[in-house]
Amino acid sequence: GESVGLHLPTLSVQEGDNSIINCAYSNSASDYFIWYKQESGKGPQFIIDIRSNMDKRQGQRVTVLLNKTVKHLSLQIAATQPGDSAVYFCAERYNNNDMRFGAGTRLTVKP
Amino acid sequence: NAGVTQTPKFRVLKTGQSMTLLCAQDMNHEYMYWYRQDPGMGLRLIHYSVGEGTTAKGEVPDGYNVSRLKKQNFLLGLESAAPSQTSVYFCASSQDRVGFNNEQFFGPGTRLTVL
Numbered sequence: 358g359e360s361v362g363l364h365l366p367t368l369s370v371q372e373g374d375n376s377i378i379n380c381a382y383s384n385s386a387s388d389y390f391i392w393y394k395q396e397s398g399k400g401p402q403f404i405i406d407i408r409s410n411m412d413k414r415q416g417q418r419v420t421v422l423l424n425k426t427v428k429h430l431s432l433q434i435a436a437t438q439p440g441d442s443a444v445y446f447c448a449e450r451y452n453n454n455d456m457r458f459g460a461g462t463r464l465t466v467k468p
Numbered sequence: 469n470a471g472v473t474q475t476p477k478f479r480v481l482k483t484g485q486s487m488t489l490l491c492a493q494d495m496n497h498e499y500m501y502w503y504r505q506d507p508g509m510g511l512r513l514i515h516y517s518v519g520e521g522t523t524a525k526g527e528v529p530d531g532y533n534v535s536r537l538k539k540q541n542f543l544l545g546l547e548s549a550a551p552s553q554t555s556v557y558f559c560a561s562s563q564d565r566v567g568f569n570n571e572q573f574f575g576p577g578t579r580l581t582v583l
Contacts, residue, residue: 365508389567400558400574408568454565458510
């Protein structure tokens with residue numbers, strides 16, 4: 358899950374396994390959500406997004422699930438590869454244009 | 469297309485010094501943003517712009533100023549740097565407000581240390 362502490366949550370998976378990264382968002386009125394990937398020393402990169410009127414959205418090897426009842430978002434990465442190693446964080450949009458970003462989870466893929 | 473570029477990549481300042489960070493985008497985007505990223509924390513919005521000649525305050529604007537004189541450039545200024553401004557700064561741009569089919573594109577970041 359997400360953390361605002363100094364140390365990010367970590368997830369370590371074996372190459373080829375599926376990864377699930379979780380995010381608890383804060384505002385029940387948020388209407389749009391994004392997952393980003395950030396590699397070391399680089400800027401965030403958009404992965405996939407979802408609107409609040411959707412429960413699930415699939416991309417290439419990634420799936421985002423939204424549970425509005427418990428304000429929870431998850432990112433599933435299928436057949437995780439070493440190149441997937443990065444920090445992943447979620448973002449929520451509220452008040453029409455305000456964004457709140459999570460601190461992220463560090464994913465490490467072991468070969 | 470270079471996307472979003474930032475200069476400089478690294479900078480060390482002494483307390484009280486001033487500097488300007490430059491962000492440029494070649495996607496003709498209307499919206500531009502400046503964020504800071506601190507260890508273990510999510511991105512926080514400093515200032516943003518919804519078009520050439522406009523600027524607005526974000527979540528943490530104190531100690532920073534911005535200007536958007538040209539559509540492709542968004543400058544972030546620190547008039548009198550403080551150690552609390554040590555951070556990694558990211559610029560981003562989007563065509564419209566962030567939403568479906570309107571993603572933000574981020575630059576590579578500027579790592580600033582204030583001694």
